[in-house]
Amino acid sequence: MKSLTEIKNNIIPREKHKFGISYHCFVPLTMNNEKVINHFILFCHNTGLLIKYDEQNKSFHYQKLPICPAFNDFASYSFVYLHDFIFLFGGINSITHERTKLVYKYSMKDKIWDECKITLPMEINLSFAILSDDKNVHVIGGSNVKDEVQTIHLSVNVKELFINIYEKIIELKNEIMKMKLERPYIIPIEKQRMNEDEKENKEVIELPEDWKTRKTQIETFEKKLKEWNEEKRMESNGMNWDDIWGFDGELQQTKKR
Known part of the structure; x- marks a missing residue:
């Protein structure tokens, strides 16, 4: 049986708050939509923290991150992360008990908070959000302003969050994949001896001009895709989410009143 190993620096350096840390947002750090190992x-x-775990030294390291001013004292929000952004949906102020229907996004790359122009259809907290195949965001359940449990299921297409850049990213990814699949096999060509003293034949790989052009196109597309993935600010849809959310359950009855 393996013995227990002590973890160093294992106390989270949170800011002072009456309610400590609970009902929080905790996600992996991503770069170019890929998870960074042992970074959260x-x-x-x-409290806002970047948490790094050093496996070799078995130690945690922490770096403070900016908190959204409008969400100070807030918790119990649902959240998803996509394309190096974190989205917070709703939540409750633990001091005033005020709930919100606002949606905020945080750029992992630029460490910047922005309020989305779109909102939830109602003030809610304690809901659960999940991505479905990176195509739809689902927000399920929660409590309303009267502290009543909601049996609702809201859904919205991710394109509504990434209205322009999302379509460009998908289009570029498909084009890159298509070009890579069409790339022909490269056949090594043995080069004739340049010197009789050489002991071994040297092989060189020569690409036809059309293959070189295709390779350049792929590199250009991949560079452009990286630029779009790293854009500082994504365009938000100006519509209110009352108009774009799909829903079922009690919310439908609420909207009819």
């Missing part, structure tokens, strides 16, 4: 982001009330 935590948001709760007035």
Whole structure:
């Protein structure tokens, strides 16, 4: 049986708050939509942290991150992460008990908070959000302003969050994949001896001009795709989410009143 190993620096350096850390947002850090191993982001009330774990030294390291001013003292929000952004949906102020229907996004790359122009159809907290095949965001359940449990299921297409850049990214990815699949096999060509003293034949790979052109196109597309993935600010849809959310359950009855 393996013995237990002590983990160093295992106390989270949170900011002072009456309610500590609970009902928080905790996600992996991503770069170019790929998870960074042993790096995580935590948001709760007035605490924002980048948490790094050093496996070799068995130690945690922490770096403070900016908290969204409008979400200070807030928790119990649902959240998803996609394309190096974190999206927070709703939540409740632990001090005033005020709930919100606002949606905020945080750029992992630029460490910037922005309020989305779109909102939830109602003020809600304690809901659960999940991505479906990177195509739809589902927000399920929660409590309303009267502290009543909601049996609702809201859904919205991710394109509504990434209205322009999302389509460009998908188009570029498909084009790159198509070009790579069409790339022909490269056949090594043995080069004639340049010197009789050489002991071994040297092989060189020569690409036809059309293959070189295709390779350049792929590199150009991949560079452009990286630029779009790293854009500082994504365009938000100006519509209110009352108009674009799909829903079922009690929310439908609420909207009819």
